[in-house]
Amino acid sequence: MADALPRPAPRRRLLVSGLLLGAGTAGAVDEIVFHQLLHWHHFYDRASGDAGLVSDGLLHAATFSAAVAGLALLADARRRGPFPAVLWWGAVLTGAGAFQLWDGLGNHKLLRLHQVRYGVDPTGYDVAWVLPGAALLLAGVALLVRSRSRPVPRP
């Protein structure tokens, strides 16, 4: 066993860890900054209807569960030795960008669950919501593509 190298974490598990942690972190930032600190979003705005109640509750539980699972899988990947950081960061950014885009386009516009801010014209806020999401997603995908051409580092 002396020459046995620690087995690097399988690519797929690292991908899952990054995607879960990215989406979970984006959801937590949304919750903490816009719900708790700025109070732009409401617990329930009495206008969004029953679909909003279900979607908000589901998304909340899903994001914090994803963050915990992503952290545990990350810890497991790190103890396996060589850690392909580019791949993992690519997955994190992809997860965060996908969540932000879904929140901005799907939740706010398609389903009209709630808006970014109330009492003002939401267009500027929508752009400020969707563009960073798209940028995160693109950066993440670019890193993922780059990580394919770069082999896992060996110690």
Place this chain on the structure above:
Amino acid sequence: MTALLALLLAAAAGYVAATWRCRAPWPLTRTAAWLAGLAAAAVAVAGPGAAHADLHAHMAAHLLLGMAAPVLLVLAAPVTLVLRALPPPAARRLSRVLRSAPARWATDPLVAVPVNAAGLWLLYGTGLHTALAHRPALAALVWLHLLVSGYLATAAVLAVDPAPHRRSVGVRALALAGGAAAHDVLAKVLYAYPPAGTVGAEEGARLMYDGGTVVTLATAALLWRRWYVSRAAVRAAAQPA
């Protein structure tokens, strides 16, 4: 309510007596977790939260009884203790019962967690909650049900005690997240449509939502922590390439 408190007291006495009969020394932290869990349940049952008209006070009691107490009780590993304290023939009989089909269903996270969530929806989503105010015996039964079904759901997710066919960590984490989602949606529904004849519904719903998040986060952290240090995961991580 007195019967419920007597039951909790008996559970405390039974556990402590079993630790004395245990052949190997039993960890003190587990005994402490069991007693703390029972104390949390007792505070919920006897405290001001037992008033059904005030949803805010009631939700504090619900969180203690249905969520916090079960986590502490599960960490105390009562089934393991009983199996070690009983004489071998009786322990074998008990483990046969635990392997039977009904026991396996009751401790399957894909059954226990939905049953726990459905019970909450039934209690708060229908008129049952307000009907309890005038029926103390029925209320005591519902309290007991909250504690037991909360315990079964948490036990199924955390799997501290031995289980014949344990679900994988991913399935258990998904069941936990599904239960949390049902809990969150119910809290939002209670906020939007307060049950008739209650006050403090908005504060109560927010407490249910936030408190539920805290307990579920702690449970998820415990679940993944137990997976991280489990023998199978450690061995898989150390395997040669």
